[in-house]
Amino acid sequence: MSPRFGYLVRRLLLTIPVLLAMSVFVFLMIRLVPGDPVRTMLGFRATDENVATIRAALGLDRPLADQYLAWLGALLHGDLGQDFVSKAPLTTLLSQRLPVTLELTILAMAVALIVGLPLGVLAATRGRWTGRLTSGFVVAAISVPDFWLGIMLVLLFAGTFHLLPPSGYKPLVGDPVANLRYMILPVLTLASGEAAYILRTTRGAMDSTLGSPFILFLRAKGLSEREITFRHALRNAAVPIVTVVGIQFGVLLGGAIVVESLFALPGVGRLIVTAVNQRNYPVVQAGVLVVAALFILVNLLTDLVYGVLDPRLAEGGET
Amino acid sequence: MTAPSLAAARPRASLVRRLVRRVGGWEALVGIVIVAVLVTLAVLAPLVAPHDPEAIDSARILGRPDLGHPFGSDALGRDVLTRVLFAYRVSLSVALGSVALAFAVGAPIGLVAGFRGGWVDGLLMRPIDLLLALPALLLAVALIAIVGPGALVALVAIAVIYLPIIARLVRSAVLVVKAQPYVDGARAHGASEPSIMLRHVLPNSLGPALVQATVLTGFAIQIEAALSFLGLGAQPPTASLGIMLNEGRDVLTLAPWVEIFPGLALAITVLGFNLVGDGLRRRLDPRGMAR
Numbered sequence: 237m238s239p240r241f242g243y244l245v246r247r248l249l250l251t252i253p254v255l256l257a258m259s260v261f262v263f264l265m266i267r268l269v270p271g272d273p274v275r276t277m278l279g280f281r282a283t284d285e286n287v288a289t290i291r292a293a294l295g296l297d298r299p300l301a302d303q304y305l306a307w308l309g310a311l312l313h314g315d316l317g318q319d320f321v322s323k324a325p326l327t328t329l330l331s332q333r334l335p336v337t338l339e340l341t342i343l344a345m346a347v348a349l350i351v352g353l354p355l356g357v358l359a360a361t362r363g364r365w366t367g368r369l370t371s372g373f374v375v376a377a378i379s380v381p382d383f384w385l386g387i388m389l390v391l392l393f394a395g396t397f398h399l400l401p402p403s404g405y406k407p408l409v410g411d412p413v414a415n416l417r418y419m420i421l422p423v424l425t426l427a428s429g430e431a432a433y434i435l436r437t438t439r440g441a442m443d444s445t446l447g448s449p450f451i452l453f454l455r456a457k458g459l460s461e462r463e464i465t466f467r468h469a470l471r472n473a474a475v476p477i478v479t480v481v482g483i484q485f486g487v488l489l490g491g492a493i494v495v496e497s498l499f500a501l502p503g504v505g506r507l508i509v510t511a512v513n514q515r516n517y518p519v520v521q522a523g524v525l526v527v528a529a530l531f532i533l534v535n536l537l538t539d540l541v542y543g544v545l546d547p548r549l550a551e552g553g554e555t
Numbered sequence: 556m557t558a559p560s561l562a563a564a565r566p567r568a569s570l571v572r573r574l575v576r577r578v579g580g581w582e583a584l585v586g587i588v589i590v591a592v593l594v595t596l597a598v599l600a601p602l603v604a605p606h607d608p609e610a611i612d613s614a615r616i617l618g619r620p621d622l623g624h625p626f627g628s629d630a631l632g633r634d635v636l637t638r639v640l641f642a643y644r645v646s647l648s649v650a651l652g653s654v655a656l657a658f659a660v661g662a663p664i665g666l667v668a669g670f671r672g673g674w675v676d677g678l679l680m681r682p683i684d685l686l687l688a689l690p691a692l693l694l695a696v697a698l699i700a701i702v703g704p705g706a707l708v709a710l711v712a713i714a715v716i717y718l719p720i721i722a723r724l725v726r727s728a729v730l731v732v733k734a735q736p737y738v739d740g741a742r743a744h745g746a747s748e749p750s751i752m753l754r755h756v757l758p759n760s761l762g763p764a765l766v767q768a769t770v771l772t773g774f775a776i777q778i779e780a781a782l783s784f785l786g787l788g789a790q791p792p793t794a795s796l797g798i799m800l801n802e803g804r805d806v807l808t809l810a811p812w813v814e815i816f817p818g819l820a821l822a823i824t825v826l827g828f829n830l831v832g833d834g835l836r837r838r839l840d841p842r843g844m845a846r
Contacts (some may be wrong), residue, residue, distance in 0.1 A: 254685070254688055257685050257688075258685070258688060258689070261685070262697075265697060265700065265701055268701050269701055269702075270702065375582075375826065375829055375830065375833070376826070378825075378829060379773070379822050379823075379825040379826035379829055380822045380825075381777045381780060381781065381818070381821055381822065381825070383780075383781060383784055383800070384800060384814075384818035384821060384822065387800065387803075387804060387807065387814055387818070388814075388815070388818070390807065391807055391808070391811055391814070395807060395808040395811075396808075486689075486690040486691070487690065487691070487692075489690040489693065490690035490691050490692030490693050491692065493692055493693065493696060493785070494692070494781050494784065494785065497785055508693075508696060508700075509696065509785050509786075509787070511700075512696060512699060512700040512787060513786055513787075517700070520697070520700045524689075524693060524696075524697045524700075527690065527693050528688065528689050528690075528693065531688065531689065531690050531693075532688055535688075
């Protein structure tokens, strides 16, 4: 077995206990609600009969281990349960909502990379003023809360200049142009902070790579600065940048909760917030589970990319 | 005539410069001033606020900013500046409370895990690592889903997000410190293990976590605002920055000041804590990447 393949298998196997632990947490969520979760969901006017019916429908009247195994079994067959208000199957609901969240987060990460990477390289290679300006951008973008930035963008582009819709959503399939018009403001809102983190990490990584002896050697060999920066330094600076992209994807998934609510995007984040406010626990459970699983998957991908970028990491893991 | 005044000015200049160097740069000094002013304003809010935060004034509904009401009035005619000052009290209490709670629980876990190592380390850190497997805001929302919304719940939820960060930082510092010769020295001197852990390792392992705590306080203010913006944090009529920002959206084009000023206040607060944190990080790690 080649070391790279071994690394891949080991990393995949490590994901299983994490997913299991996550499922236990999500399963216990509804059981940890103080008092009677069913009564909380139904309100205080619910009859005892109603409460008993719903409790049986949710399987809450059975022993805990039985409940968990049944729930996990259904989950493994792709059955997330049932919306307690609309009675709709949650797997269908989530499969409609997830693409919106994915589009939002992937576009935001793309914009953040397009802005953050080149500016980070510039900040590491150009003079003092570029460094100062980018530092200013970083600290400002990190400090401004994303939802407030979003509201200010709405005030400017929708309220004042009437260039873009303030909120709402059009599906990507069918009308991609309208979809993009609705996505621009949410994506910019979510991307600003991320761009700052990527910029800061890129600059830090480039700074330390450009200071290492092999760069001095390449300069002595007579390579152009451009070639040194892009072909050699950036490649060696990639591991910390990929780390931050992986970690920040989780931040984006969290940020999507706020941004989707702000722009009325029908994604998983908004679904969760609405469900929390309605005390619709099955929906909260399913939403949290899906987003958490997505995040675990992204972490897995990040680690796999490491193995490609820096084979030493994959081989080092073997010992 | 000019010579003496110059001579008098010079030591003062160097005093300022020394102060700047001490706190980790000009930006850090600006941050300290921002945080100090804001904390003072929050503590003294009932004394310095120009109006009553709950006082409804039908004559001043969505009133423009003027001398008596520098930030204008909201949809109920309440003074926005006054409400921002009172909201700071909620924001800062939740932020400081959550960081303190995360520290009180996370630091001992990190200390024992790092110092003992082995199975103790695994037993303590694996559950903590699981908390990192959820996106932070999602974790907070999930906890609030269980307990129900409120400022105190938000405080605990933010503490749970921060707990693994603090525990990990303390643990990795402990791993470095416990290998230092002076720890061996203390052991050779006959000091008991708990005494080594508490008297020698702990005080030298808190630095990085304390620096991070400054930055985390700023972000806690942001998270608290986001949660109450979503209706999951403090509940009306409490003046909270998140609630104000949510209410301001309804009158955004009519009275943008209801939205702009609380948001600016929030951004400046986070900026202040970030500047202080960056300065402290530079002091701890002068060659570091904290720019």
